[in-house]
Amino acid sequence: MSPTPDHDPTGPAAPTGRVRIVTDSACDLPQAVVDELGIEIVPLTIRIGDEEFVDRRDLTPAEFWARSAAAPELPATAAPAPGQFEAAYRRLAEQGAGEIVVVSLSGALSATIQSAELAARAVAGDVPVTVVDSRNCTLGLGMIVADCARSARSGADAAAVADRARDLAQRTRVWGALDTLENLKKGGRIGGARALLASALAIKPIIEVRDGVVEQGGKQRTRSKALAFLVDTLRSYGEVDNLAVLHADCSDVDLFVEMLRPHHRGDIVIGDIGPVVGTHAGRGTIGIAFHERRR
16 A cells, blocks of 8 residues: 555544554555554655655655666665654644654664654653664564554553563564565675576575564575465464565565465555665565464
8 A cells, every 4th residue: 555645644633641652664554554543653764866755755655666776776764863753752742642652663774763762862751752672674563563553542551562562573573575686786785696697597585574684584486486485484373463465566466465365364464665675675575574473
């Protein structure tokens, strides 16, 4: 689902005393989910060539992919300034929020969490803010955020919501299949000769978010085998919660969702991979995010 460039980033007003959830735009949650749960998103900034854009506001995913494909170098992303988080906290406090929990992009990938913590200290006398490192990105982060927002809406206090976020951070799994090595080549993560060879052999690298960073998770020879690998990976975990499909402008996303449905009883959230991961993973990347159940 593509974001609406002119949506109101403040979301709906909160009842007095309610715990509100703040995250950053690396969550990649569909805007409908954000609006429904009253989640506050502080955006990262994207630089493509000489132009700078505010994530989720200035570029739709399709525009991001088109611009980044035409650029000779990878886009760069910048963490929000502390002042952006502080403004969000104060706005929520004015709307009646009694406590705020921030669930951020992995601290191993971005300085975003540092900005969130600095801002939390700045507003400490006005509204209590707890910051939790999700140890995740894209919909791995997003599904933690959505779960926490539902807990807050059900009446959980900030301490319980933050504990929930920390617990889910340990049980969140994100797996993806890359469709191209062009972005890794542009970013210097793989040499041109190796990229050419891999492309000729139709190799599709598998990635996994592990310990807060994106790691290699294997490789498959074709797109169809990569999709089947992701389905088998989901099956290997047994019953899971909060399944989501993340994709970077993929024409086969509906097919992939149907492949997953026999192996998951609940709803499946579908979201666009944003610039933070998409810049390195590239167009055509597709994956899954979910919460492993405690054994």
